[in-house]
Amino acid sequence: MLSDEMGRQLHHRSTIGEPLTNSEKEQLDAWYAKHDAIESKLLGNNMDSQIDLTTLQTQIEASLSQLTFVTQRIQQISKENDDLRQDIGLLRKV
Numbered sequence: 001m002l003s004d005e006m007g008r009q010l011h012h013r014s015t016i017g018e019p020l021t022n023s024e025k026e027q028l029d030a031w032y033a034k035h036d037a038i039e040s041k042l043l044g045n046n047m048d049s050q051i052d053l054t055t056l057q058t059q060i061e062a063s064l065s066q067l068t069f070v071t072q073r074i075q076q077i078s079k080e081n082d083d084l085r086q087d088i089g090l091l092r093k094v
Contacts, residue, residue, distance in 0.1 A: 007031035 010028040
């Protein structure tokens with residue numbers, strides 16, 4: 001059985017394009033299968049609890065509203081900074 005550390009190393013090597021031997025590929029496939037089974041079990045356990053879609057939608061809308069506000073504030077500050085840079089440039093010429 002492949003250790004988690006070795007599985008992570010093989011996964012890393014695979015994702016960066018390093019060639020793996022057939023034995024390493026088989027071990028990595030088994031490691032993936034093991035982790036997929038664990039993940040599926042965990043997800044299956046969570047499916048029992050109902051997700052309140054209305055609450056989730058409200059949270060998404062609130063987050064989007066906050067994001068819009070922050071974006072507008074950043075744009076405002078950026079414009080103020082540009083104006084100040086121009087003023088500083090004019091003062092330096094005097």
